[in-house]
Amino acid sequence: MHDVEQLAVLASVLRTAVDAIIIIDERGTIESVNLATERMFGFRADEMLGQNVKMLMPSPYHEQHDGYLDRYQETGERHIIGIGREVTGQRKDGSLFPLHLAVSEVEAKERKLFTGILRDISDFKAAEAELKQLNATLDQRVQDQAAELQKAQTELVEKEKFATLGRISGGIAHEIRNPLNAIKTSAYYLLNAKTPSPAKTEEHLNRIDRQVSSINNAVTALSDLARLPDPQSSPMDVAEMLATILRECKLPQNIVVTQIVPADLPNVWADEKQLPIVFKNLIRNARDAMSEGGALQLSARHLESQVVVTVQDDGIGMSPDVVRRIAEPFFSTKARGMGLGMAITTAILEKNHCSMELESEPNEGTTFQISIPIAEQSQ
Structure with a gap:
């Protein structure tokens, strides 16, 4: 492309560019502006040419600009050249607006020129503020x-x-x-x-x-x-505990009891006086739920750091409302008794770091699962 063609292309770019393009010399004197610069700042080109570019800046940029150029001339330190940054412009009417400024250096024969490309970011800043x-x-x-x-x-x-x-x-x-x-x-x-x-x-x-x-x-x-006392925990044999409780409860003959307890089940860690109360209450509740007979299954399994003991009956079961309130003191569905059995059961389990899961459906039976920490993990 010939020099004349290059100049024509350059002139077309300057004339049609949306962004303001300003060319200044080493002292900050404006040598060229495009039409977008006139529209952006409100000055005519002849009002800007030959003037210092700081006329387009408010304080403190106005006072700082010459310092930037002097420092660059003396030390070569680039403060804004080659670095896009956000600045504030000042229009002819004195109004201020935000700008994005990118400055590049141009070698022109024996002197240096600087080209600044400025974009009005008022809409962007307004959107950002919003x-x-x-x-x-x-x-x-x-x-x-x-x-x-x-x-x-x-x-x-x-x-x-x-x-x-x-x-x-x-x-x-x-x-x-x-x-x-x-x-x-x-x-x-x-x-x-x-x-x-x-x-x-x-x-x-x-x-x-x-x-x-x-x-x-x-x-x-x-x-x-x-005032349930703090537990005095010690190793306990689950199989032995359940067998003792069954002997003491003396279940009627119309209730068939099945026990599934592995021989290698580890000992659990709990209070030997408190934990049996839990299973006595559960087995008695199962007995009362099967007044006409039924099946009671007691099983245990080792699960990670716990032994899970299951007490399952096929009695009358419980409604969701009863399940929700079962641990409330003085709540009972029985004609006799104070309704403290499950409240005491829940309190004992909590104090012994055990947990309980309950599943029950009316006329389909009830299953309690009691998780008890094993002795080896708790000592």
Whole structure:
């Protein structure tokens, strides 16, 4: 391409370029600008040619510009040459706007020229600011929603606590109100009977004594549950424990018991007085669930660092609501008893670092799986 053609192409590029293109000499004097520069800054070309380029910059860039050029002339240190950067431009009317500036050095015979390509990034900065605002708003909304969720969760927990407390209180009230009513009836008789016989007087006094004992037993049982002592753990043989419990429970003959316990099952690590209470409660519950007979299976297996003992019956089973409330003190589906068995069971398991899984369906039976740490892993 001939020199004339090159100049024509260059002139066409300068004339049609969207970005502002400014050529300055070593002192910062503007030697050439394109049409985009005029549109961008609001100056005519003849107002800019021959002027220092710092006329297009606000403070502090205005004052710093000559220093950049002097430093480059003296040391060769490039402060902005060859490095794209964000700067602020100043229009003829004094308004400021953001620019992206890229400066390159041009060798022209015996002197140096610098070409600056400037792009107005006002729209980009506005979009960036809007995005930051949206992000800030989004962060605030997320925080607000998280706070609302936390508040709702706290309220739900509190409501559940109150609901549980209400159910427990109802159980306690039931255990105490009935004996109190009996006491009140007997006290009324003794206070108002004109000529009670010695036998009647003794009958009502004995009734009062029994009901006071009943109330005391309820309070003591609840107190014992709350103050369950810390376990004194030691190695335990699961097979021996289950065999002993079965002998003590004396299950009726219409319940067929199957035991599947491997001979090489490792010892477990638990309190030898507390852990049997768990399986006594589970086996008694299974017995009560099979009042007309059925099958009870006791099995155990070694699983990693635990022994899993399964107690499975094919009795009447439990509804989901009963399963959910089974560990509540004073909750019971039985006609007799205070409903503390499963509450005590759960407390013992927790203190002995054991866990329990429960599956039950109405009329299909119930399965408890108790995971107990093995002795070798716990000592």
